[in-house]
Amino acid sequence: MQESKKTWFRNWFDTPFYHILYKDRDYAEAQLFIDNITEYLNLPEHAKVLDLACGHGRHSIYLNKLGYNVVGADLSENSINFAKEFENDTLHFKVKDMREPFDEKFDAVFNLFTSFGYFETENDNLETLKAIKESLSEYGFAVLDFMNVHKxxxxxxxxxxxxxxxxxxxxxxxxxxxxxxxxxxxxxxxxxxxxxxxVKALTLNDFEKLMDQAGIFLLDTFGDYKLHKFHEKESDRLIMIFK
The missing domain is CATH 2.60.40 (Immunoglobulin-like)
Structure with a gap:
């Protein structure tokens, strides 16, 4: 029996089986979300964008096609090695722990499709939010797309x-x-x-408490990829915009 001796996410995400199981995810829906959220943020032309927990880089590649200067980061070395085949002058990939801030600053940081809440402790989640905040430029925005745990x-x-x-x-x-x-x-x-x-079953209230501790300003919340308002009992997603 092959089992994890490392943290579950470091082990599971680094296998080919993870990508096989989730290969049928709705990428058209994902691209619609990225179109909507980049329009909402009104990012400048050639904005610097960080795709945090990028996996194989599919969303980084799409963001780059929209004209942005993109860095995709993930803890999985295998995923990053795969994604590096798609690098160009304005698209780069690197292995990075999301709890650690980047030296460079970004106009937007995206953490998409429930790529948060994996860690052992509450402090790790707090450190991740702090790292995102520290990786933003003065006028930058972060987008954290999480599941609506109630639903x-x-x-x-x-x-x-x-x-x-x-x-x-x-x-x-x-x-x-x-x-x-x-x-x-x-x-x-x-x-x-x-x-x-x-995955930690974090509610909007939980995120608000963490963000308050991290010195983060929550600007808006949405409940789906068409950017309808968040409703606790009905929404499919919990999408938060902050800085």
Whole structure:
């Protein structure tokens, strides 16, 4: 049985199986969101943008096509090595822990599609927010796109089987001690694998407290990728704009 001896995200995100399981994500919807949010932010031409927790860099690449000078950063060396094949003069990728601020300053920092709340302690989440703030230019904005935990927990699917590229993923979900867990078991080439995702079930109120501690100003909240207002019981997402 192949299991994590490192933190779960450092281990799981660095495997090819993570990208296989999530290969069918709706990237058209993601691009619509990026179109909407960059228009809302009214970023200057050739703005410097940081895509934090960029994975394989698909959204960094799209941001770059919109004309921005983009840096994609991720903890996964395998993901960054993959993304580096798409680098150009205005698109670069680097391995980086999101708890550490960048030396350079950005006009916008994007942390998209629930790429937050993985860490062991509350302080790590606080340090991440501080690092984002410190990586912003004087007139920069940050966008943190998280799940709406109220709706997610209410509609949590306890068990699910999903087959992708001939691999059968057996998935279980549950909540415990303020976290949402997702266990993923499967076999591949006669090896058994077992990974468990864990994300802190942070509410808007939780984020507001963390942001207050970090000296961050929350400017606006949205509840979906079309930028409708956030409603706790109805919204699919919790999208926060801050500086």
């Amino acid at each position: 997610v927990i209410e509609h949590l699917v306890a068990k699910e089987t999903k087959e992708v590229d001939g691999i059968v993923f057996n998935i279980k979900r549950w909540t415990e001690n303020g976290y949402i867990f997702k266990n993923i078991c499967f076999e591949h080439e006669n090896e058994s694998y077992d990974f468990t995702e864990r």
